Amino acid sequence: MDPVDDVAMPFLLMRAFRGLVDSVHEDLAQHGFPGIRAHHGFALQAIGDGCTSVTLGERLGVSKQAAAKTVKSLEELGLVERRLNEADRRERTLVITRRGRRLLSLSAAAFRREVATWRTRVGDERVDATLTTLLAVGSGGRSDTDLSDWQ
Template identity: 70%
Template sequence: MDPVDDVAMPFLLQSAFRNLVDSVHDALDAAGFPGVRATHGFAMQAIGTGCTSVELAERLGVSKQAATKTAQALETMGFIERAANPRDRRERLLRPTRRGRTMLRLSATAFRAELSAWRERVGDADVDTTLATLAQVGRGGRSHTDLSDWTPEGG
């Protein structure tokens, strides 16, 4: 394989991301969850076992209005419900429905399956190195996404 120029990094990152996300969406589509977009999966992950719109916004690194829009889409698709909080009637707790949790589980499975394919193609060691490297270079820059409270299988 010819050497990869450093300048190619952004393209490689983006195309890897797209390939990964596309394959997961294909799997979700086949499993009866059509129309799921990348943002939806991200947001579901960020919601975890439940949070408010403002928390979601912080976790996704977007404005609260954008988070609210995404949450509305998720609610329309039946992935979350917005429960009133009797203790604070301003708040609406976003929490995944049964269907939402199923989608998340399928999504995680699909991600792992695609990663397994990568591992078969290039070897476990290289994939692990890639994960570790990206995790390290990810910190340090401004992180638009707070991963601290994510429990992908926590529901």
């Protein structure tokens, strides 16, 4: 195999990312979750055990308005709900619903299956080396769910 020019790195990473995510989205659609997009998954991961819309925006690295739009979309899909914060009754906490947790569970299983196909295709050592490399090169100071200024 000919060596690949380093300049190809962002394109290869994007192609691999899109292929991985598209495959998972196809699987999710077959399990009753049509229309799910990557930003839904990133937002659910950022919500975690619960947070406010403002905190969600901070975790995603987006404006309050963008976070509110994402929350509305997640609510319409039945993936999150707002609950009154008993400590501060002016505040609402975003909580992932049972349906949202099912989506995350199905998504994790689908990602594992897809990566397993990579392991079959190129071998465990190469996939493990790729994962180790991606972990080592870091995030540039961003959280895993920060998609700010990324179109």
